Amino acid sequence: MIDFLFLDKNICYNCKKNEIVAHFLCKDxxxxxxxxxxxxxxENYDCHAVYFYNEVMRKLIADYKFNRNTSLAKVFSSIVYDYARINNLFDCDYILPSPSSKSTLNNRGFDHIKMITDHFIDDVACEYLMDFRKIKNTQAQHNLGKEDRALNLIDAFSIEKDLTEKSVLLIDDLITTGNTAMEIIKVLEKNNVKEVIVLAITSERRIN
Incomplete structure (x- = not known):
């Protein structure tokens, strides 16, 4: 995995040229x-997205997930943590990083969402929702049409845990149709979850 930790700590993790001002990124x-x-x-669940999925954000996420530039986990973690803290989203029982299948984890070499949340999990009162798994190897959602995206995720997730009166903050990198979030929520509903809030770094939806 690529990791630019050899860089000056005050230098932007993206351009690697200018000084950091926020989220390990420079002003430019x-x-x-x-x-x-x-x-x-x-559907009936609140969802938050911090940034619009523009070309720059697309390249950042691709560099992180597919080029294995894991130093960018700090960038995304800072974004998620600040937004959730300001909006009181950590007032929950559990944090659930959107899970990947074993096949994806083996191919990528790391759990890209959990690597982001690992940076702040010790600083919040909630804990990880353990044993939530993606048990089905699915096709990449961005390669599919709207109907196929929904079918692709049926029965993809599993957990055996009583979540009565419990609240969950589901964290993901990108929301497009929302199918992944809803399939995860369906599993949580079957286990009697009280509340689910979704937080994504970025989304293709620009307006409320």
Whole structure:
């Protein structure tokens, strides 16, 4: 995995040229991101997205997930942590990083969402929702049409845990149709979850 920890700690993790001002990014790189702090609904559940999925954000996520530039986990972790803290989203029982299948984890070499949440989990009162698994190897959602995306995720997730009166903060990198979040929520509902809130770093939805 690529890790640019040899860089000066004050240098932007994206351009690797300018001084950091926030989220391990410099002023110029931050300006290229489209901050929306968007809140919308996926069926009856509240969903938050911090940034719009523009070209710069697309490249950042691709560099992290597919080029294995794991230093960017700090960038995304800082974004998620600040937004959730300011909006009181950590007032929950459990944090659930959107899980990947064993096949994806083996191919990628790391759990990209959990690597993000690992950076702040010790600083919040909630804990991980353990034993939630993706048990089905699915196709990449971005390669599929709208109907196929929904079918692709049926019976993909599993957990055996009583969640009565419990609340869960589901964290993911990108929300497009919301199918992944809803399939996860369906499993949580079967286990009597009280509340689920979804938080994504970025989304293709620009307005509320």
């Amino acid at each position: 790189c931050l300006k290229k991101l489209d901050y929306v702090a968007n809140k919308f609904s996926i």
